[in-house]
Amino acid sequence: MSTMSTVSTELGILTRFEVLSACLLALLPCVGCGKTAESVPSKVSQVGTTEVTAVLEEVRGEFVNRANYDYAFVMKYKVKAVHRGSVEGDTIYVAHYNPQKARSSAADARVPDIGGNVTRFRPGDVHRIALEAPIDDYYMGGIINRYFDEYKGVIYWAVWTDDAQ
Amino acid sequence: MTRTRLPQLGLVLVLLLAICAVGLIQVVAETTGAATPQLLDLFRRTPTAAGLRAYETDLEQNSWCGNRIRVATQLAAFVTFRDLGAKALIGRDGWLFYRPGLEYVLEPCDGLAEAAAAIVAFRDALAERGIKLLVVPAPEKPSIYPERLGLFAQGLKKPMATHTTRLIETLRNNGVECTDLFSTFAGASGKPLYLVQDTHWAPGGMRLAAETVARRLAELGWVSPGQAVYDLKPVNLLRQGDIVEMVQNPAIAERFEPEPIVCEQVIDAEQTPYKDAAESPVLVLGDSFLRIYERDEPGAAGFVAHLARELRMPLASIINDGGGSTLVRQELYRKPELLKGKRVVVWEFAERDIRFGVEGWQRVPLPE
Numbered sequence: 001m002s003t004m005s006t007v008s009t010e011l012g013i014l015t016r017f018e019v020l021s022a023c024l025l026a027l028l029p030c031v032g033c034g035k036t037a038e039s040v041p042s043k044v045s046q047v048g049t050t051e052v053t054a055v056l057e058e059v060r061g062e063f064v065n066r067a068n069y070d071y072a073f074v075m076k077y078k079v080k081a082v083h084r085g086s087v088e089g090d091t092i093y094v095a096h097y098n099p100q101k102a103r104s105s106a107a108d109a110r111v112p113d114i115g116g117n118v119t120r121f122r123p124g125d126v127h128r129i130a131l132e133a134p135i136d137d138y139y140m141g142g143i144i145n146r147y148f149d150e151y152k153g154v155i156y157w158a159v160w161t162d163d164a165q
Numbered sequence: 166m167t168r169t170r171l172p173q174l175g176l177v178l179v180l181l182l183a184i185c186a187v188g189l190i191q192v193v194a195e196t197t198g199a200a201t202p203q204l205l206d207l208f209r210r211t212p213t214a215a216g217l218r219a220y221e222t223d224l225e226q227n228s229w230c231g232n233r234i235r236v237a238t239q240l241a242a243f244v245t246f247r248d249l250g251a252k253a254l255i256g257r258d259g260w261l262f263y264r265p266g267l268e269y270v271l272e273p274c275d276g277l278a279e280a281a282a283a284i285v286a287f288r289d290a291l292a293e294r295g296i297k298l299l300v301v302p303a304p305e306k307p308s309i310y311p312e313r314l315g316l317f318a319q320g321l322k323k324p325m326a327t328h329t330t331r332l333i334e335t336l337r338n339n340g341v342e343c344t345d346l347f348s349t350f351a352g353a354s355g356k357p358l359y360l361v362q363d364t365h366w367a368p369g370g371m372r373l374a375a376e377t378v379a380r381r382l383a384e385l386g387w388v389s390p391g392q393a394v395y396d397l398k399p400v401n402l403l404r405q406g407d408i409v410e411m412v413q414n415p416a417i418a419e420r421f422e423p424e425p426i427v428c429e430q431v432i433d434a435e436q437t438p439y440k441d442a443a444e445s446p447v448l449v450l451g452d453s454f455l456r457i458y459e460r461d462e463p464g465a466a467g468f469v470a471h472l473a474r475e476l477r478m479p480l481a482s483i484i485n486d487g488g489g490s491t492l493v494r495q496e497l498y499r500k501p502e503l504l505k506g507k508r509v510v511v512w513e514f515a516e517r518d519i520r521f522g523v524e525g526w527q528r529v530p531l532p533e
Contacts, residue, residue, distance in 0.1 A: 062219070064523060067252040067411035069487045071523070100226060120223055122206065122216075136499055142488040144524060148495055155499075163201075 043115065048130030048159040050085030054078060054092065056125045060146040063100045070110065071142035072135070073099045074155055075121065085131075087156075093147055094156045095135050096121065103161050111139065116161035130160040187230045194229040203227060240416045252411045260313040261408040263364045266305040267314070269517035274328040276520045280490070281335045283526035284512075287494065288341050290531045291510055297387050300336060300343045301378055301513040302329050303366070303454040306359045308516065309350045324351040329516040342385065349377050361424055362406025364515075365457045368428050368466070375468050378511060379475030387509045388447060391478025395439060395470075397429040400463040428458050431470035438465035442479035444506055449482040450497065451513035452489035460484060468513070481507070489514025490522025494529040501532030 045051060054077035064071060072095035079090045098106045103116035118127060132138045135157040145155065192202045206220055225231065242248040247255050254262050288298045304324060307314060311321040324347040333343045350358055350370065358370030366374065382388040403423035412418065431439040449455065449469050459467025469482045481503050485493035493512075497503060514522070 062222075065222075066487070066523075067413065068407055069523070071487070102227075119201070119227075120203070120206070122209075122219075124209075134499075136496070142486055142492050142523060143496070144492070145495060146524075148498075148527075148529070152498075 042117070042128075042160070042162050044128050044130045044160040044162045045083070046130075047113070048084075048132050050087060050131040050133070050156070051083040051129070052077075052079050052087060052092070052131065053081040053083065053126065053128045053164050054094075055080060056121060056123055056127060057091070059099075059121055059123055064144060065100065069142070070098055070108070071144050072097050072139055072157070074143065074145040074147060075099075076147065077127070077129075080126070083128075087131075088154065092131075092156055093145075093151060093153070094129060094131065094158050095139070095143055095145070096158045096161065097139070110141065114159055114161075118161045118163050126164045128162045128164040129158050131156040132159055133157065187228070191227075191229050236414055236416065239412070239414045243414075243417050243420075249408075249412050249417070253408045256313045257315055258313065259361055260306075260310070261362045261406060262307055262314065263305075263408050263411070265521050266364060266515075266517045267307045269328070269520050270305055270307045270311075270325050274520045276522070276526065277328060277332050277335065279526045280332060280519045280522075281339070283491075283528055284336060284341060285339050286528050287512070288339075294504075294531070296504075296507050297385075297509045298342065299378065299382065299385075299387070299509065299511045300341055301346065301374070301451075301511060302333065302343070302516045302519070303374070303451075303513055304329070304347050304350055305516050306364060308347060309358060324348070326516065328519060332519055342381075344378055344381050346374055346377060349373065360404070360406060360426070362409050362421055363404065363424070363457075364407055365454055368426060368458060371454075371458065371468050372429070372471050375471035375475055379472055382447075382476065382509065382511075388476055388478075390476060393473070393477050393479060394434055395431045395474040395477070396433075397474075398432050398436075400428045400430050400466060402426050402428060402462055404462075428463050428466040429471075430463050430466040431474045432465070439470040439473055440465070440479065441469070441482050443481050443503055445479055445481045446506060446508040447476065447478070447480045447511065448497075448503060448507050448509070449480050449511045449513070450489075450493045451482075451484055451511075452493065452515055452518070453484075453486045454489075454513055454515055455482065455484045456486055472511070487523055490518045491524040491527045491529060495527075498529055498532045504532055 056075060057078045058076040063073060074093050074095045077092050077094050079087055079092055097111050097114055099121050102119040103114065107114050133154050133156045135143065135155040138157045143155070188204070192204060195202045203223060239250055242250070249255060252264055254264060256262055284300060291298050304326060308324045308326045311318045311323060311325050326347045329347065333345055336343050350373065353373060356367065356369050358366055358373065360367050404426050405418065405423045406421070409418050409421045433439065449472065451468070455468045457467055459465065459469050469480055473480045483493055483496050483500065483503065485496050
């Protein structure tokens with residue numbers, strides 16, 4: 001009888017914990033919802049010659065993870081709106097420098113002028129991007145382009161990348 | 166009853182805190198840093214195997230606690246055991262080695278056939294346009310200086326270049342011209358040909374490589390010496406080795422003094438540092454072995470400038486850091502103007518790229 005009571009009490013504690021955990025998890029999506037990326041004017045409208053809002057359609061394969069190796073990684077975007085300049089078609093290929101890093105910390109001595117508030121690149125995300133083209137006029141270094149065999153057109157260089165969800 | 170449950174509750178709370186602390190700290194760090202908590206990524210879209218793997222990788226790389234603890238544990242391991250972590254190791258007399266370079270030299274290599282096929286295809290494509298190809302695998306430090314790894318490596322036969330020697334033999338059997346820097350370097354005496362804290366060659370090794378390539382081009386009759394006159398200007402500099410930087414720990418890096426280096430900058434008759442010429446009949450392709458001293462400081466003191474001095478003509482070049490296997494040829498594809506009027510292409514790549522080349526050894530067409 002005594003054993004049964006203890007078990008029942010422990011189950012009670014666990015149940016309350018589970019309920020509390022579920023509530024916390026349910027509340028988590030609200031964290032950060034109040035953030036406004038527009039509180040400070042972004043450089044996205046001040047740099048680059050082209051500015052678009054586009055959906056990140058594909059990140060092909062995994063990023064290269066090598067010590068001390070800096071590179072640009074080409075990603076496929078579907079353009080939703082063109083704010084400045086022009087792009088060819090509604091699918092564009094954009095190279096991001098060291099994409100494993102948050103945009104706010106991706107700039108370095110070799111590539112000093114990039115930035116933005118995007119922290120990670122995930123297919124489906126919507127980005128507002130300031131672009132330059134062609135990439136070779138603006139960036140000198142390794143370019144991982146997994147579309148090389150199927151697309152030979154212009155590769156855009158992402159100067160500034162903000163979240164536009 | 167209450168008294169007996171308190172210790173249990175305390176233990177449960179401590180355990181919960183231990184389990185949740187890292188995650189809670191991460192959420193707090195992200196929200197105070199104006200970022201959306203990464204945890205929310207789990208709820209944003211349907212979970213897939215690839216998505217969850219990427220999420221896990223992100224978690225590892227962006228962990229606030231992990232990154233801080235890692236710095237401290239790395240430093241402790243270095244101070245206690247002279248351990249530099251997964252990317253580097255310390256040899257004798259302060260010599261540092263890049264672990265993938267050592268793995269390439271010591272472990273089995275399964276990329277030889279792929280590399281040979283890509284190189285032969287590139288040679289054939291160039292030959293169709295009347296352009297000759299000279300391939301130059303750059304030796305890894307442990308290939309040339311295995312004795313610097315430790316006492317256990319004393320007496321090893323030099324150079325330790327089994328895989329690359331096999332590749333060179335395969336290429337030569339297929340009629341591809343290769344420069345063997347391994348025997349040249351192994352037979353050299355005097356100052357070390359490699360930097361102590363770096364993966365790359367020292368100015369002396371780089372210059373020996375340029376002289377060897379120039380001599381081979383002359384022997385083959387592929388290039389006639391030009392009319393340009395270049396001189397040399399000594400430049401002293403201090404360089405923090407790239408192996409030290411790869412450890413990515415400032416507390417460890419500051420324990421290594423930058424290495425003093427004496428470079429020889431190539432200058433023209435007006436005392437101006439060497440500059441490439443896109444219209445040159447010789448195009449040089451390569452990776453960071455060409456970048457060092459050339460585009461890094463002091464500039465115009467690397468392989469391309471010294472090869473130009475030996476050939477007495479300015480050269481065209483494409484230098485793609487870490488991309489000697491495939492990326493440099495993709496860059497050539499994007500720059501068709503650099504292939505116009507070419508008679509010779511010199512293609513350098515670090516030998517470890519035979520196994521570890523970024524994006525492997527793809528077949529890349531020439532620009533139209």
